[in-house]
Amino acid sequence: MNRLQGSSSSAKRKRELALVSDTLTDGERVLYNLILSKRDMGIWSGDMKRETNLPDHMVKKSLKLLQSKGMIKEVVNIQNKARKHYMAAQFEPSKEITGGDWYSEGSLDKELINVLKNVCVKYISRQKVVTRDGVLDWSRKSGVITAEVSNQQIEEILRALVLDDEIIEVKSTGYGDFENVPVGRVCYKSKSKGGVRGEPKDGAMSSIPCGVCPRINFCTPDGIVSPRTCVYYQKWLDF
Amino acid sequence: MGSQYGLKFAVHLVTNHFGKIVAKVCETLFRKGPLSLGEIIRCTELTPEQVKNSLLVLVQHNCVQAYVPADQFRDEEESTVTVEYLALFDNVIHRLRFPKFLEIAKRQLDDECEKVLDGLLRDGRLTLKQMVERAVQGKENPGAIEAVVRGSFHKLLKAHYVERCPAPEPVVSTLIKAEPAPRKRGSKMAKKFEAPETIEQRVMEAALPGEAIRFAVIEYTGGNADREANSDDTIMVNVGDNSGGIANEGSILWRANFEEFIRHLRHKLLIENERKRLDDGAATILSAILDATKNVEKKVKIEKSVPLSLDSIFTEVTKNEYGRTMTIDRVRASLVQLGCPQRNLDDSYSIDLKNIVEMARNEEVESIVLKRFGGDAYRIFRLLSKSNCFLETDKIAELAIVDKKEAPRLLYKLWKDNYLHMEKLVVTAAKQSRFMLWKVNKPVLWEYVLDEMYHAALNLSLRLAFEQEKDEDLLHVSRDKLTPTDKSGEVNSVQKRYLRLRDVLFLMGSSLMKLDDALMLFHDF
Numbered sequence: 001m002n003r004l005q006g007s008s009s010s011a012k013r014k015r016e017l018a019l020v021s022d023t024l025t026d027g028e029r030v031l032y033n034l035i036l037s038k039r040d041m042g043i044w045s046g047d048m049k050r051e052t053n054l055p056d057h058m059v060k061k062s063l064k065l066l067q068s069k070g071m072i073k074e075v076v077n078i079q080n081k082a083r084k085h086y087m088a089a090q091f092e093p094s095k096e097i098t099g100g101d102w103y104s105e106g107s108l109d110k111e112l113i114n115v116l117k118n119v120c121v122k123y124i125s126r127q128k129v130v131t132r133d134g135v136l137d138w139s140r141k142s143g144v145i146t147a148e149v150s151n152q153q154i155e156e157i158l159r160a161l162v163l164d165d166e167i168i169e170v171k172s173t174g175y176g177d178f179e180n181v182p183v184g185r186v187c188y189k190s191k192s193k194g195g196v197r198g199e200p201k202d203g204a205m206s207s208i209p210c211g212v213c214p215r216i217n218f219c220t221p222d223g224i225v226s227p228r229t230c231v232y233y234q235k236w237l238d239f
Numbered sequence: 240m241g242s243q244y245g246l247k248f249a250v251h252l253v254t255n256h257f258g259k260i261v262a263k264v265c266e267t268l269f270r271k272g273p274l275s276l277g278e279i280i281r282c283t284e285l286t287p288e289q290v291k292n293s294l295l296v297l298v299q300h301n302c303v304q305a306y307v308p309a310d311q312f313r314d315e316e317e318s319t320v321t322v323e324y325l326a327l328f329d330n331v332i333h334r335l336r337f338p339k340f341l342e343i344a345k346r347q348l349d350d351e352c353e354k355v356l357d358g359l360l361r362d363g364r365l366t367l368k369q370m371v372e373r374a375v376q377g378k379e380n381p382g383a384i385e386a387v388v389r390g391s392f393h394k395l396l397k398a399h400y401v402e403r404c405p406a407p408e409p410v411v412s413t414l415i416k417a418e419p420a421p422r423k424r425g426s427k428m429a430k431k432f433e434a435p436e437t438i439e440q441r442v443m444e445a446a447l448p449g450e451a452i453r454f455a456v457i458e459y460t461g462g463n464a465d466r467e468a469n470s471d472d473t474i475m476v477n478v479g480d481n482s483g484g485i486a487n488e489g490s491i492l493w494r495a496n497f498e499e500f501i502r503h504l505r506h507k508l509l510i511e512n513e514r515k516r517l518d519d520g521a522a523t524i525l526s527a528i529l530d531a532t533k534n535v536e537k538k539v540k541i542e543k544s545v546p547l548s549l550d551s552i553f554t555e556v557t558k559n560e561y562g563r564t565m566t567i568d569r570v571r572a573s574l575v576q577l578g579c580p581q582r583n584l585d586d587s588y589s590i591d592l593k594n595i596v597e598m599a600r601n602e603e604v605e606s607i608v609l610k611r612f613g614g615d616a617y618r619i620f621r622l623l624s625k626s627n628c629f630l631e632t633d634k635i636a637e638l639a640i641v642d643k644k645e646a647p648r649l650l651y652k653l654w655k656d657n658y659l660h661m662e663k664l665v666v667t668a669a670k671q672s673r674f675m676l677w678k679v680n681k682p683v684l685w686e687y688v689l690d691e692m693y694h695a696a697l698n699l700s701l702r703l704a705f706e707q708e709k710d711e712d713l714l715h716v717s718r719d720k721l722t723p724t725d726k727s728g729e730v731n732s733v734q735k736r737y738l739r740l741r742d743v744l745f746l747m748g749s750s751l752m753k754l755d756d757a758l759m760l761f762h763d764f
Contacts, residue, residue: 063724102640107347108642163622163625202604203605203757204603207607207750208699210699214611226701227699239739
């Protein structure tokens, strides 16, 4: 069955290629075959010139033509957004090119991430304690998350929330809040007690001007930057 | 190199408390290590009289320890020996904490004990006789006051908040174990804050066995105090059986035992951190364990609590009001929460205290990163701090969900400010490629952050003095002119300035105390 399908699709491709080849010049065909051979990685126009040895204007012209025929497309390469990067029309750019699930149009989709984060934090703080599977189950069934988000993405969001210190990862002890969770299972818990968002962190250093001072390394008692003349102190002590 | 700003801050404190000349002597000792009197005179270019007096002041306030290097005996047996002086960094910094120590004495014991301790902290070292004289001065009914002072002194001694002063000029040697504990502190300082010259190493080695002697002193007097606490009227007559009767009441010098106060503060931090992280139950249990084993702890920075069986933990826990509500199962569950999933072989539990301290340190540094570098950097830092190994730039961006273009920039910033350690890796396979690997190097970072904290403490203290100086005239204005009196509640400019100064001093004072907590967290705990 598989082989049958395989052979039929390869035949189809050959047919397409033949069709395409008919209408293309030699140069265009060489370029197209090169781009096609790179599959979902695509190729930078500079590399095309190097690999095909075609003159600059010819490459430009051919790319334009191929694009207008809908045979290739330009994609954004996360590694270098300024470079013109091309890919055959039938491929979707790979993760290396797009940057992964969180990227759209070559930049990080912060909005989506923040929305997902907020939704997850709210759910976890309501639940007191919840396992990873619990969050995944809920994310699929509740319908709160409308965008297409994979389980892996939810897991990544949970991991980022742990790094944000919004939630904490704990192992179930089987007592108290963990009553319904098997002992030893990894759970997520809202950082603060009672489900209310915790008060912002106030470290001893970070609550005084010196703790966040970008110039502390230049500051000396009698120097140009000194505690007596410090503008940050001035602001801090401005009652 | 040791903590540059630590020394600067210590010298600043000495200058504030004892003036510039004493500070100069102290600074010389910090910078050059232990010196003899002659050497100090040469280095400071002060008169012998000034240096001698400065040293007397510093010794009186436990900031300098004199000792005799033992090798002198080997070289020339009969001739006079030279005494060397070693500045004790920790004891100088402890001066910042006196208000905290007084607060502990007040809370745990009573107001009278606080007064006796206050006298000791102010004067550095006192005999019991001097303490009594100090309290009786200019008051009626001296007999009653004397009894109160003696009672308070015994309470302080029983709680180990007071200790006998170390021998004035012990011989430092690995052979003769005549080394009291402050040598230990001093030597730690020497190791940490001065170039590791041979002389420091020798002092440090010599210091080690001394610890036992020092604790013997405490056990001894502690036991004595126990005995005497039972019979109120018997005073410290038999303190030194070897030195004979009532006469030594006027000769034995006492001082505050900073170590016990620091231990108390450390315990408090451990308990409060676990309360915040876990719950009241866990905090109660940790508190009970630490209380029960307090007297067995050999040093302040113990890594694990002294092993205790479940039964004895439970007995201790039930002494506490909240603890009485706990069942033995609950106690066991809390022990698991505290990180002892299995008991040790001998059916005892021991809690990893170092880990709690480490978490508190992490939190402090993370809060700095959050404020200074923002949320994305905070996530990156926490990722690296938790994973505790090298990670590659792209991997970091992926795991912390930070924009791949943004991540290298943030990593570079963190690295440039010494918060990260970076290594370049060049792989020459089919195509040469370079990778940047990043890591949080905690021991190095902790030292760096500590130095920055000393710097901040120095700055706070300097600015505080500056603010006071600026509005000095307000101090001479009479009090009733400073508070708004008329009913309209209007404030004139002088009152406005006074109110501002009051707020400024309060904010800066409390910030300094809080910063001092962080200093202890990174240096003493």
